[in-house]
Amino acid sequence: MKNELEAMKQVWQSTQVSAVPEDKLGTLLVKKSVNMLTRLRNNLLIEAATALAVVLYLLWLFFNEPQQQARYALVQVLFLIIPTFVFYYYGWQNLRAGIRMTGSLKESLLAAIQFWSKALKIYYWGGLLLLPVLFVSARWYRLSTMATGQLGFFTGSTLMIWVKSLAAFLIVAIVLWGLVWLSYGMYLKRLKKCLEELNNQVD
Amino acid sequence: MEQEKHQFVSILAEYQAIIHKICRAFCPNPDDRQDLFQEITLHLWRSFSTFKGDSKISTWIYRVSLNVAIAGARKKRPLTEEISSTHSNIPEDDRRQEEEQIEAMFRVIYSLSDIEKAITLLYFENKTSGEIAALTGISSENVRVKLHRIRDKIRKQLSNYEK
Numbered sequence: 001m002k003n004e005l006e007a008m009k010q011v012w013q014s015t016q017v018s019a020v021p022e023d024k025l026g027t028l029l030v031k032k033s034v035n036m037l038t039r040l041r042n043n044l045l046i047e048a049a050t051a052l053a054v055v056l057y058l059l060w061l062f063f064n065e066p067q068q069q070a071r072y073a074l075v076q077v078l079f080l081i082i083p084t085f086v087f088y089y090y091g092w093q094n095l096r097a098g099i100r101m102t103g104s105l106k107e108s109l110l111a112a113i114q115f116w117s118k119a120l121k122i123y124y125w126g127g128l129l130l131l132p133v134l135f136v137s138a139r140w141y142r143l144s145t146m147a148t149g150q151l152g153f154f155t156g157s158t159l160m161i162w163v164k165s166l167a168a169f170l171i172v173a174i175v176l177w178g179l180v181w182l183s184y185g186m187y188l189k190r191l192k193k194c195l196e197e198l199n200n201q202v203d
Numbered sequence: 204m205e206q207e208k209h210q211f212v213s214i215l216a217e218y219q220a221i222i223h224k225i226c227r228a229f230c231p232n233p234d235d236r237q238d239l240f241q242e243i244t245l246h247l248w249r250s251f252s253t254f255k256g257d258s259k260i261s262t263w264i265y266r267v268s269l270n271v272a273i274a275g276a277r278k279k280r281p282l283t284e285e286i287s288s289t290h291s292n293i294p295e296d297d298r299r300q301e302e303e304q305i306e307a308m309f310r311v312i313y314s315l316s317d318i319e320k321a322i323t324l325l326y327f328e329n330k331t332s333g334e335i336a337a338l339t340g341i342s343s344e345n346v347r348v349k350l351h352r353i354r355d356k357i358r359k360q361l362s363n364y365e366k
Contacts, residue, residue: 004354004357004358004361005323005326005350005353005354005357008308008311008327008357009326009327011304011305011308012224012308012324012327013327013328014301015224015305015308017219017220017223017224017227018223019216019219019220019223020216020219020240022212022213022216025212025215025216025219025244026208026212028240028241028244028245029208029211029212029244029245029248031241031245033241033242033245034238034241034242035242035275035276036276037275037276099274099275101246101250101266101267101270101271101274101275102250102253102254102263102266102267102270103266103270103340104266104337104338104339104340105266105269105270105273105274105318105321105338105339105340106339106340106341107340108270108273108274109273109274111274112274112275112276116276187276191274194273194274194316194317194318197316197318198318198339198340198341199341
């Protein structure tokens with residue numbers, strides 16, 4: 001019974017691989033990482049930087065907005081966009097350390113699962129945070145330009161606006177969850193499956 | 204820093220076969236293999252300053268490489284059939300036979316789960332159950348039983364190919 005595995009072991013040990021020249025190996029150390037974790041972290045940093053740029057732009061608009069009501073709406077946008085910036089920045093800080101790959105496989109898997117769970121939550125809640133920002137921005141735009149006819153979504157009774165906003169929020173929440181899960185969920189699922197297999201106590 | 208880099212590159216040059224083989228076992232696609240090699244190299248370099256030499260260099264390389272291959276996330280490209288190895292001064296017939304053996308071996312390896320692959324590769328590198336247990340974080344007993352199951356699975360796989 002041992003023969004097949006032993007035969008494969010011999011083939012494995014005798015398999016030669018083409019070596020990369022030493023000078024080329026040195027160049028690999030300065031190349032950027034290509035993995036998903038690095039991309040995720042970088043995306044969060046880009047989003048935090050974008051939110052900060054929007055905050056600065058809104059501040060500039062606030063001091064240049066002649067209409068009182070539109071200025072109030074701008075303050076509301078600022079009140080929502082500042083937590084969004086803090087949220088993305090905090091998320092980036094949280095994931096900055098990456099995953100320690102020097103422990104045992106089990107430790108690395110646990111760390112990776114923790115990383116992905118955090119990252120998925122940050123992406124999901126960060127995405128949801130942007131929706132009220134969008135709503136209030138649209139309201140500010142309407143007040144600022146008085147383009148009532150262009151933003152039909154915000155017309156009607158206050159109750160209707162709330163109902164429509166809530167419905168839109170729920171739809172976006174579901175779609176966003178689906179998108180986050182489809183884009184990154186498979187990695188978390190795979191890692192959990194690996195850990196489960198590793199932990200599986202065989203008789 | 205420069206001296207440390209030089210030292211690391213020398214070690215990498217000496218032990219790169221380990222990484223190449225792991226990349227091949229985990230990535231059927233040559234482009235994925237290159238990405239994984241790059242990723243492993245970066246992780247090894249980042250942890251090189253903390254490597255105190257309390258384990259063998261090869262063990263440290265195995266640990267980091269397998270962790271990156273399994274716990275690191277990469278986008279995988281579609282599977283290709285390409286399997287190649289280097290040959291030096293081997294007669295044509297022997298070379299063909301060797302290639303077939305290698306191809307069969309990798310086909311079997313690709314059919315294993317990532318955890319099974321890790322345990323199998325460590326076994327191929329003459330690691331004891333205790334060493335495999337330390338590298339994977341499970342008990343030696345569990346390693347032995349998993350190896351037993353891998354043997355069964357491989358035997359079934361090979362008999363399927365023969366049919």
